[in-house]
Amino acid sequence: MPFRVAVLTISDTTFHKGPEYDLSGPLLTKNVEQHPDYELADTAVVPDDLEAIQSKVADWVARRGECKVDWIITTGGTGFGKRDVTPQVPDQVMTSVIIHGLLQLQGGTGGDIHPPRESVRQNNVDDVTVSAGLSRLRKSPFPMISLQEALDIVDAQSKPLPIETVPTGHMLKNYVLAEDIFASADLPPTRTTNVDGYAVVADEYNRAVQKLTDGAGMTVRVVRAKDTSDGAANEQVAVYRINTGGPLPAGTDAVIMVEDTELESSKSSEDGQELEIRVLMKQVPVGDNVRQPGSDAKQGEQVLDKGTVIGSGGGEVGLLGFVGKREVLVHRRPRVAILSTGNELVELESRNSILTSSDTWTGVVDTNRPSLRSTLEGFGYEVIDLGIAPDTMDLQEQAMRKGMAESDIILTTGGTSMGEADLLKPLIEHRLGGTIHFGRVAMKPGKPTTFATVPAIDGDKLVFALPGNPASALVTFYLFVVPALRGLGGWPKERRHLARVGVQVDCDMKLDPREEFHRVIVSPSKEQPGVLLAMTTGGQRSSRVASLCGANGLVHLPSLQKGGADRIKKGEIAQAVLIGEIRP
C-alpha cells in the first residue's frame, strides 16, 4: 500500500493572489505523484496563520479509511518572519502523522522543497520518517568525508576579500599586498654613510697625513655644528662629523669610522661643540664606508611583489617605509565573529570566587571563546564577540545575524553533534538560507566539524561550526579556520596551511580508523642536531583542555589500514603541523 501524502502550501501570497504564485506546492505534488511508494491524498493552500494551518492539519489527521492521510508535507512558513508560524503547529496538533516541518527542525530534509538546495546529504536520508513526536535523528544526514576533501572544499570557498588602502604605519602583520611595490627614486637617493664617523675628501686627507713626520695619523679639529652634516674644516683638511645613514657633505668621498679615531679634547662653543680628535689611519680609501646612490634599489626597480604576505618579522614593513610608501593596497583582513552555543555555558566572569573541589559546579565555563579570541588576535585579526547563545533557534539566529552583519566569517562552537539541542545546521539552512558544504569529517578530534556559507548583502559569509569540546575546537580551528582566514585575506594557495615538519615521536602512538591529530611539544633534540622531537602532552581526550597547553604541534597520525602497522613507534618520524613557535 502506498503512503498517502497531503501537500500543504503555507503562503500569504499564494492564498491571496492565486495558485500561480505557488511554485513549491505543485513541484511537491508532482514528485509525490511520480513516486511509486506515495499516493497523493490531498492538496491545500492556507495563509501564514497558525489557526488556519492547525485546522487544515487537524482535518487531515482526522481522516480515516480510504481518505486517510499518512504523511503531511508542508511548504513555506518556516522562515523567521513573525508570520512564519509553521514550526509551532506540530506542538499543538501532532498525533501519529509525520510532519515534514519536524524533520526540518531537526536537521533532516524529508524531501527538499525549495529546488536549488545544495547542502550535502546522504541520499537515503530524504526518506527518513519519524513516528510520533520529536524523536532524534539517529543517523546524521551528512556524509562523512575525508579530511583532504574537507580542506579542499574550504579552500575553494575562501575567496580573497576586496582590496583596500591601509597606512604603512598600521599593524600590517598578515596583510597581503595587492600591488607590486617599486622604488620611486634611487635608494639611497644620495651618497650616505653606514657608520658613525668623520667625512673627508680622501685624497686631501691622505696627502696631509703623508706630510706629517710620524705619518701614523693626524690630529684635526672638528666643529660639530648643530646641523651635523655641516661641520667646519680645520686648517689642513676638511673633516665633518657624520652619523650613520646621513648624506655625505658636498665634496667628501670617504668616511672614517669613529672607532678609528681618539678624542683629544672637547669643548662647547656658541656654534656647537668643538672637538679635537686624532685620526689613527694612515690612508683612507676613496669610497670607504660610503653607500652609493641607488645601491639598495634603483629608481623604478620592483622591491616587493603583489601577493607578498607582510610578516611579523618587520622586514616588509621596513622596506615599505624605506621606499617611501605611506600607504599600500592590501586585501582586507577578515573580521571574525565568535559565538559559543549551549545552555550549560556560563561566562568565566560570572564565577565570583576561586573554585575549590568541594564547590558544586553548575554549568560549564565557556573556555572556547576566550581561547579562540586570543589565538585570533595573535594572528592579527579583528574579533567580534557574539557571546554565548543558549540552545534556542531564535537566540542563535539573532547572534548569527549580528555576526553576518559585522564579520566575514563566523566561528561557533558546540551544538554540532546530533543531540536535540543541536540547532545550528537547521538554522543555517532554513532560517539563514545557507548551504552546508560538509557536516562530518573522518578525523579525530573534530568529527562533527561543520562548514557552511550563508548569503549576506555584501557577499557570502563563511560559517564554521566547530565541535564544543575545547581541544577539538582548537584543533579544528588550526586545521580548517586558519587556511580559510588566509584565503579570505588573499594569501597565496601554497601558504594558507600551517607548516608541517618531520618530528621524532617520544612514545608509541596508536592508530585509529580515523586520521588523528595528537597534541605535542616540538623542540630541537640536544643529542641529535637537526632532529626535532615531539613530546606528547598526555591524554588526548577531546574534552581534555590541558592537552593543548604548551602544545605547539599536532602530530598527524594516518588512519589505521588493514594489514598495516597499528601504531607509530617511539623514535619513528611522523609529520606534525606547527601551531606555535618551536620550543628551544
Ligand SMILES: Nc1ncnc2c1ncn2[C@@H]1O[C@H](COP(=O)(O)OP(=O)(O)O)[C@@H](O)[C@H]1O
Ligand atoms: N564554549 C565552550 N567552552 C567549554 N566547553 C564547552 C564549550 N562549548 C561546549 N563545551 C563542552 O563540550 C562538550 C561538547 O559540547 P556539544 O555542544 O555537545 O558539542 P558538539 O555537539 O559540537 O560536539 C560538552 O561537554 C560541552 O559542555
